[in-house]
Amino acid sequence: MSQDQFLQTRSHVLNGISAELARAVKYVDFRVTGRRQEGPYWLLSVEVPATARMGLDESLEGASAWWKGPPKGAADVLSVLPEAQQINLRYATGTPPGPSEDIRLYPPQFLEALERLWQDPAWSQRCLEWRDQLERANDHRPAGCPSDGHFSWLRAAQRSSFQLPGWQAGFLWGPPGTGKTRTLGAMLASYLVKFPQSRVLLLSTTNTAVDLALVSVDRALEELESQLPAAREARKRCFRLGNHFVARHYVGREHLIPVKDEELVRALVALEAKRPDPSEVQAYGQWKAAVEALRERMRQHAREILERSRLGALTTALATFWFTELAQFAPFDLVVFDEASQVGQAYALALTPLGRHAVFAGDPEQLAPIVQSGHDDAVEWLGTSMFQYMNDEHGSTCFLDEQSRMAADICKVVSNVFYRGRLRVARDCEKNPDWVHERRLAPVRDLSDRCFTVLPVEASSTWSRNYNGAIRYGTAELIRELVERLVRHVDQDDILVLTPFRAQRVLIRQFLTNAGLKRVGVSTVHRAQGGERHTVIFDPVDGGSDFLKTTDARRLINVALSRAKARLVVLLSPHDRGNSLLDRIANVMVHVPTGVPSIAGFVGLPSFPSCVLGMAVQIGTTAVGEVTQVLDGGAKFEIRDFRTGELRVFLTDFVRRKFGGPS
The missing domain is CATH 2.40.30.10 (Translation factors)
Structure with a gap:
């Protein structure tokens, strides 16, 4: 990278951060x-x-x-x-x-800490050089890979993920239900055991995500410690940094929480209560100095923890705030980002050079990093993740292709629409009678006996001043009726209603509360990632809105559908089906008729392709679907593919030649 290119790129990053700060x-x-x-x-x-x-x-x-x-x-x-x-x-x-x-x-104010990192010319140049090296040649060092032989439960793709720490940047692509966090925990446990002098920095987006990732590592080490003394020693040197952990995650695992000085936090809170007005310059200056002195004591505590740790876990935001402390112990052998598809590039690139190798674990088909500014630089550097550098056909990417959450029909929809048909039900689940039994469905009026139901509705959305957003009374009432029937067979706690709009969530919650159904989950989709329920009801409310036609909306809809274990209900109006993605999802669930004839039986007829209009046909191994249109006077025809829900156009002459008819 030339100096001019560096300065120009760095300027774009800083412009993006400034634009986001202006919105903060x-x-x-x-x-x-x-x-x-x-x-x-x-x-x-x-x-x-x-x-x-x-x-x-x-x-x-x-x-x-x-x-x-x-x-x-x-x-x-x-x-x-x-x-x-x-x-x-x-x-x-x-x-x-x-x-x-x-x-x-x-x-x-974590964005301000991130801005300071990118304002440092030497460090920001190192960050961008790391990115350039990744784009030129993502090198692999087999000697840096942990052993995959310690865990008998690993599936084939999970086992292959143990090669990722050997790459400059490895990408663990974990679609819903594939056990990404458990796999990551096993990988890091094996890494710590095989390389007893190694040091790992484990980062994630939220405090809860950090907790779950760290506990996953500890569970895997616990599984190994009876046979490997090194695992017992490693458990003693894995620590959670930061004060905002969720205590219930650490019951029986208190060794992960280093002794912390709560009095420092209490003292800081007491100072906040005495915050003077900034116009009182002398008083505000004294107050600010006292706050900074307390924060320095907290940073010193962080340094002490890092000095004795082999794995330190914290949020990406806190890592930017404590960057100076982390840099004192760099280079780490491995920097790992869990939920990396929700970490903006500017954050990831600012922290990745702290390590010799990096692993990014996440799912680029689910929620992206949140950015408030519409500025192009903010969207590029804060609204996109490192997964844009992933090559899913390269050895540096491991796609986890077996999931254990969704019943087969639900998995079929999610897989064909979002993952090119690569995601499937895990073999061990298909053979497990308990797993199958948990996904059996009781008959419920108006719902299909299959796992996926598209319920047509006529109700339209309206903008409500009272709820300050888009609502749809008709579907809120229908959801109440459906839930009243469902709770005869499914516990309230195992039903989740999802909607993209906060106003509709409030409305649905009111309907259910008034019906005595307070324990049924009602959530906006953004809050649902990582969760799962027996039954999920998805109400898009206004499928034709511009908001639901974006790339981010595609990811959001994927999150909604993939929360369901046994039954998925989607409410769609004709207006909603004007959204090509929602229409495609509905079409995937059209029942494929048995005995669909091959197109080969028709290509020799003079009236082809008009003679198959409205019929279901099979075109080799390429497609099975209904012929919906004849185009350009018969030169082309269109089918609605039953597997993907897509509309696909075929050239008549090509199909004739391939399947034996005269041109």
Whole structure:
């Protein structure tokens, strides 16, 4: 990369970060609707203001909470439950606001830390040179690969993933239900055991994702420690960095949480409660210095943990904030990003050169990194992931092709529409009577006896001022009726209703609550990734909207459909089916008739292809579908492929020649 190219590319990255920072909020106010205390924690139900530029999401974990009182106070945001519109606080300096009062949250300013990294000329050049090297030649070092022989449960593709740490950048592509995180845990456990001097940096997007990845590594090491003493030693040196872990994940695994000084966090919260107005220059300067002194003590604690760890796990955002501390212990032998398809390029490239090798684990067909700005540079560098450098036909990519979540018919839809038919039900599941029994369906009125039902609806969406978004009363009512029938056979906790629109989620929740169905899950699709339920109902609400015709919407719909284990119900109006993707999904589920005739029996007829219009035909091994149109006076014909739902056009002369008829 020439100096001019470097400066130009770096300028685009910084422009993208600046554009996103311009969209970022310094604070957001919420109106409290309910308050209760559970031990040392305060649980607040809140309303999201209709005019808010930032909603309630997991990015607010770690935010500072403040209220004006009297008396004014502060707390640390332990966690956020977006679907319940709930904020959970800890270390409160006093009683937080009650109903009809306001609470202010100051989000962590991780983007500013990322900007500082890219402003450093030497480091940013190293990041872009790493990317250039990846594009030129992604080299493989077999000696750097862990052994795949320790885990008998590994499937074939999972086993082949153990080659990924040997590449400069390896890509673990894990579609839904394929056991990506468990595979990653086994891979890293084997790596730590085979290379006892190695050091690994494990990163992910959210605190929960970090917790699950780290616990997966620990479980795999636990599985090995009876036969391999090195596994027992490795378990003692895997640590979680950061204070916002989910404690329930570590029950029985407390060794993963290093002793931390909670008093530092409490002291920081107490200082936040005394935040002076910036116009009071002297007081604000003294306050800022005290805050920075406390943060330096926290960074020192992080350095102490890293010094004795072989695997350190933290969020990508926190890694940018603690970059100086991480860089002191670089190079790590391996930097691993779980849920990497949700990590923006600018974040990933800023951290990857901390290691000699990198593994990116995720699914580029599911949710992409979230970016608020529409600026081209922000979309490119913050809204796309490292998976854009993946070559799925190259040895540096491992596609996990067996899934154990979805019943066969649901898997067929997801596989053919989103994964080119490569995803299938795992062989061990097909032979497992318990797995099969769990996916048997009880008869329910208006629903197919198959795993996938497309329910036609006539209701249209409308914009609601009360709900501040698109809603569809007709489908909300239909969902209530369906759930009332379903709960006779399926537990409420095992039913999930998904919709892309927050307003419709609120409406559906009200309908179900009024019907006494409070335990049924209702969520926007963004919050559902990683979850699964016996029965999933998907309501697109406004399938014809521009929002649902984007690439991001394609990923979102994939997430929605792939949450279902046994039954998937999709509600589609004629307007919804104007969306080519939703129409295609519905078409995939057309039952393929038995005994479909071969096209070879018709190509010799003078009236071909008109004679097969409206018929189901098989075109070799290429396609099975219904002939829907004859085009260009018979020079072409169109079929609706039963396997993929796509409309495909064939040249008549080509088909005649291939299948034996005269041209």
